[in-house]
Amino acid sequence: MSLATPTLRSPVLALLANVLSRPREPLLAALIVMLILLVGVRAPAFLTLRSMDNLLTDSALLIMLALTQMLVIVTRGIDLSVASNLALSGMMAALLAMHFPQLPLSVIVAAALGIGLVLGLLNGWLIGYLSLPPIVVTLGSMSVYRGLVFVLSGGAWVSSRNMSAEFVAFPLTRLAGLTHVVWLAALAVVAFWCLARYTRFGRDLYAIGNDPVAAGYVGIATPRRLLWTYALSGAMAGLCGYLWVARYAVAYTEIAYGFELTVIAACVIGGVSIAGGVGNISGAVLGALFLAVINNALPMVQISPFWQSALTGIVILSAVIINARGEKKRAKQILPLHFQPRAAAVAGSTS
């Protein structure tokens, strides 16, 4: 990488790209384990079961949101409104719990989910049926939803005093040793893995992301698929809205501010291509876990939190570079193929 070895650079990079580009997931998994062990050497407390349990609980919401964000990105879209949607659904769930304390928890959770779903449907309708660019639509709805949080709450906090004990306790209650949020995340991972791999809905999203025109040719109803993709993303944000508010036992206007970027970062690190058509569930999950490990581990080895975001950025950039090297642009094939070896030989000798 120094000036002295310029000839080494491209083969090394090519080799790196070769090794790194194809099965991303095992590599990322290895990287996470390595990182955990490295940190464990410096701070043995990090390797305890309790710490791992914390790590999982902390990453659960990020994983859940990365799942649906991944589906959205696979269709060549993006959902910037997830964090605002989460805040709005969470705030409404908290307000419901405050004003109607007699409401059973299941109704409140369903309400949060439903609100998120409706907000997501709105995005999906604008993107799918009016063919508006996803980045613009969700940028707009991001502000609208965040604004509505202010309007509904009047800028005031809803604190744990205003919530029932049941409301607050649910996310961190343990079932067979793990917290509810972890179980929910695990359930979501399995469900979305099946959705992405074994349903026509899931496969159609890949088709749309690969080639929207060709998807139309094979009869995929793109608008309807997009509508429900963003709806899923919204519903997931709604559910996470309740979980977030209940877990931190407070609802305020700035909940999850900027969290949409963390979610997107998790997807990108997990090998989901922003250009669409590429990405899978395991990648999104590992990307989210990776970010959670960085965020949880670095403070334990006394690395300044300022470094965390820089480190995250470096990881994202490396992921993107690896992606770009993996997909070399093809030239048009005009010459008959028997010209190829000869032409290539000439090219090789002159360059």
Add this chain to the structure above:
Amino acid sequence: MSSTVFPAAGSFFAPPSASPPAAAATTAAAMTSSAREVLPVLELAGIGKRFQGVVALNDVGFAVRPGEVMALLGENGAGKSTLVKILTGIYQPDDGIITLAGKPVSFATPQAAMQAGVTAVHQETVMFDELTVAENICMGRQPLCGFPPRIDWRRMEAEAEQLFARLEVSLPVRARVKDLSVAQRHFVEIARALSQQAQVVIMDEPTAALSQREIRELYRIIGQLRAAGTAVIFISHKFDEIFAVADRYTVLRDGRFIAAGALADISEPELVALMVGRDVGQVFPQHEQVPGEVVLQVENFCHPSEFHEVSFSLRRGEIIGFYGLVGAGRSELMQALFGLTPAAHGIVRLDGKRIRVSSPAEAIAHGIAYVPEDRQHQGVLLSLPIFQNITLPILSTIGLMLCGRRRRRQELAIARRFSEQLELKASHFRQQVAQLSGGNQQKVVLAKWLATNPRVIILDEPTKGIDIGSKAAVHRFISELVAQGLAVILVSSELPEVLGMADRVVVMHQGTVQCVFNRDQATPELLVAAASGSLPPSTMNGAVPCH
């Protein structure tokens, strides 16, 4: 030579199993006759299509019967692709009736056409690159199993394997399509067509990028389709292929039906005459410039996948025409000359001095200008006013020191000079280019490049999609340029334009220079034959070596 219908509107229909076309040659019947042995599976009558007033197809009709291979022939722009798009449900016809298996049908969507059994293998394959071969074949119709229903990957892959076994092609069904060769992609498309029980398979120049062995493989598969009673519409510019696989032909020209018949009854020159079949009726401005010294000399220009060993020279005051089929590599060659394709290499001399052009900026500095084919995307900035478009490439020469009003005045003066020369019709120079007509937009593009004061100007399809009046203005303008001593490279797919304007014509085919004709030697028939690669360069009379 007007639209003489060649052999007496002869049209016959081979029985489904009869692969040698000669067997069918005994029953000659008119197109409209009902005396047929086997009913056609697909019949078109009176198909018309217009795009914003421009007639793309007018009263086109033909029929194909099961187990028959029909060659659809025509020059660039004859309306073949429009017809294919109508048949596959991408466009809706404005007039006419499509009859499939005796029933009138209309395909509102591509999917409707596919479900009805009409599928196409496109020249540029339409596929999902990141997905596997099996999934590409089954996309949208994946087999489901169990409850809740889930995609049965095993069955999908087994079905794909069966299809390839039927085609006798070995392809890994789990491979990603992006890792396949062009030929393999064609096989995937054919397998997809087969999996849908296609009654009619349209192949749009399927051999364009295949090797000889792969082409033979394709012929074999076409034979299988024919044996299975599938009708094949085969579009190709290569006459040897047409005579090798097809039973009948239908010729289109300028969006009209010209002739149809059995290939056994027609020879290659007769087919070419049918395809070309028109006088070069337009009047082109004569330029009696005696070409001067060589300005641009290109030797052994190569690209790994786009063109190979291209050599030619261009003199002062000369127009050199580049003719070829769409996708022959002409635009790619010109882009490389202009420094847009770094992978290209070879010797380029300007005024005898070897130059290296590795970016458009360098090309402009050497006095080479390139007017691209895709006007809207590559040629102009639609949202900027006219005068800013014209002065864009020469901003730095206007003088950065000048600012404000003086600079603007100078820009406007330059814009005015070239606009008057080109008879640009606009209300004022601050008008946005987007508001101009296609012809006037093209004039803006020309003005812009002229402002760079080039020595060599490359025009890539300069009159594509503009009206007759603007065309004449552009032609007149080109000859004025030449009179001023510029050297012009004119890339055009329009025969009359090439024949009428160029001093010499270079014909390209599959990325190589096929032959070079002088103006008095070039005939439409020779050019078409050379462009389709059916004339070996060595046997050509009047062909000049490539230097």
